[in-house]
Amino acid sequence: MNITIRPAPLSGTLRVPSSKSMTHREIIAAALAKGETEVTGVTWSEDIEATVRILSLFGAAIEKKEGKEGITLSIRGGLAKQEGLLHADAGESGSTLRFLIPLGLSSGNHVVYTGRGRLSERPLTPYYDMFDRKQISYHTEGGLPLEVQGTLPGGAYELPGDVSSQFFTGLLFALPLADEDSTLRSTTPLESKSYVDMTLDTLARHGITIHEKEEGLYEIPGRQHYKTGTFAVEGDYSQAAFWLTAALSGGTIALTGLSDTSLQGDRAIVTLLKDMGGHIEKKEGRLLAEKSSLHGITMDAENVPDLVPAFAALAAVSEGVTEIIHAGRVRLKECDRLHAMAVELTKLGAEVEEKPEGLVIRGKPVLSGGTVSSWNDHRIAMALASITPKLTGPLTIEGAESVKKSYPRFWEDFRKVGGKVVEA
Numbered sequence: 001m002n003i004t005i006r007p008a009p010l011s012g013t014l015r016v017p018s019s020k021s022m023t024h025r026e027i028i029a030a031a032l033a034k035g036e037t038e039v040t041g042v043t044w045s046e047d048i049e050a051t052v053r054i055l056s057l058f059g060a061a062i063e064k065k066e067g068k069e070g071i072t073l074s075i076r077g078g079l080a081k082q083e084g085l086l087h088a089d090a091g092e093s094g095s096t097l098r099f100l101i102p103l104g105l106s107s108g109n110h111v112v113y114t115g116r117g118r119l120s121e122r123p124l125t126p127y128y129d130m131f132d133r134k135q136i137s138y139h140t141e142g143g144l145p146l147e148v149q150g151t152l153p154g155g156a157y158e159l160p161g162d163v164s165s166q167f168f169t170g171l172l173f174a175l176p177l178a179d180e181d182s183t184l185r186s187t188t189p190l191e192s193k194s195y196v197d198m199t200l201d202t203l204a205r206h207g208i209t210i211h212e213k214e215e216g217l218y219e220i221p222g223r224q225h226y227k228t229g230t231f232a233v234e235g236d237y238s239q240a241a242f243w244l245t246a247a248l249s250g251g252t253i254a255l256t257g258l259s260d261t262s263l264q265g266d267r268a269i270v271t272l273l274k275d276m277g278g279h280i281e282k283k284e285g286r287l288l289a290e291k292s293s294l295h296g297i298t299m300d301a302e303n304v305p306d307l308v309p310a311f312a313a314l315a316a317v318s319e320g321v322t323e324i325i326h327a328g329r330v331r332l333k334e335c336d337r338l339h340a341m342a343v344e345l346t347k348l349g350a351e352v353e354e355k356p357e358g359l360v361i362r363g364k365p366v367l368s369g370g371t372v373s374s375w376n377d378h379r380i381a382m383a384l385a386s387i388t389p390k391l392t393g394p395l396t397i398e399g400a401e402s403v404k405k406s407y408p409r410f411w412e413d414f415r416k417v418g419g420k421v422v423e424a
C-alpha cells in the first residue's frame, strides 16, 4: 500500500500502543507458568501474533478478549513436548524467533522455524555456535528455515554481546527450567542491555531468581518454576518517539499511557529530544510536546537502537550537525536502517553521510516532498511520516502497510492528530 501525506501540523491527544517488548516477555512468562495468567492492555500487532502462534504450538492455551480497555490475553501456561515436527512461523519478528528457539528446546520439541521478509538474513550465528557446543542437532541452508531438535542442558553459556541482546533474553527465559544450574556470560560488552534488564524484571515478577554477578554475567539456578499473575502492559516509548518527533516538527501532541518509571531504555527519547531543544513536559499525567527550534547533538545508539530512524529524521530538519554513533547493529533490523534513512532522507534533499557505525546529518530548515520507500520496515515508514510538517510538498510512502509489524493503527492515529493521509 502506498500513502500520500500532505504537510500539515499534527495536534491532538493519543494513547500510545503498549510496549511490544514488554508484551512479548509477559506472554512468554505466562506461557511458562502452570496455571492462568492475564495480560491486559495489549496492542495486537503481527509480531505479538507471531509469539502467540508459536507458544500455542508449544502447548500454551492463549485466549484473546477485546474490551473497552483494549485487549486482554488469558494464558494457560505449561509448555510440553508435542507430537511430530512443529512448523513455527515467526513472521518478521526477530524477538519471537530468538526468544523462542531456546524454549522449543526446553519443551522438548522438534521444530522447523520459518519467517518472512528480512528475518531469514538477520543473525542467528550465536545460537548455531551454542548448538555446536551443546550438541544440539540443527539444520539450515543459511538462515530460515531452521530445524532444531534436542534438549537445553544447564551449564556454562557464552554469547557475544554485540550482535543482539535477544539471544540473552531467550536463554534467560529457558535456563531456569533446566535440571542443572547455569551461567550466562557475555564475551564482549553487552549492548542493548536495557532490554536484558527488562527481561530480568519480568522474570522476577514471575518468581524466577537470576543473579547478575557483574555486567554481562548471570548466574541462573536451575529447577525453577514460573508463577502466574496479572500484568498490565505500559505504553511504548519507541512508538511515542514518532509522535514526539511529529509534534516538535510542527504541532502539539499529548501522549497518554506512558510510565515515568519505565524500564524501557527507549524512555531516553525524552531526554535526547530535550537536549536538542525540544519542549516536552509532563502535564496532568500526559507527555506534552510542541513545535520547537531544534539543534543537532550527538546521539549514542548503543542502548536505544530502535530510536535511530525517528531521531535521524528529526535531525535532518534541525539546525546544525547531528552525529548518531554506535549504531552498527541498526543495520541488522527489518532493513539496514542506517542505509535506508540515508537514502530516503537524501531523496527529500537532506544532507546525510553514512558511516559504518552511524550517520552524520547536517540539518536543513525544511525538506522537499517526494516519493520514498519504507523498505518494508515499520520504523522507517513511521519516521518519515513524522517529519511531514517540515516538508514543502506531499510525501508518498511506498510500503506503508509495514506499520502492521508493531503499530497497525498508526495511520488511523496519524489522521486523528490532523494528518492529511490518503491512499495513493
Ligand SMILES: O=C(O)C1=C[C@@H](OP(=O)(O)O)[C@@H](O)[C@H](O)C1
Residues within 6 Å of the ligand: 020, 021, 022, 095, 163, 164, 165, 166, 169, 191, 192, 195, 196, 305, 306, 329
Ligand atoms: O529485546 C527486545 O525486545 C528488543 C531488543 C532490541 O534488539 P537488539 O538486542 O538486537 O538490539 C530491539 O532492537 C528490538 O526491537 C526489541
Ligand SMILES: C=C(OP(=O)(O)O)C(=O)O
Residues within 6 Å of the ligand: 047, 092, 093, 094, 095, 096, 306, 333, 334, 379, 406
Ligand atoms: C527490530 C525490531 O523488532 P524485532 O527485532 O523483534 O524484529 C523492531 O521492532 O524495531
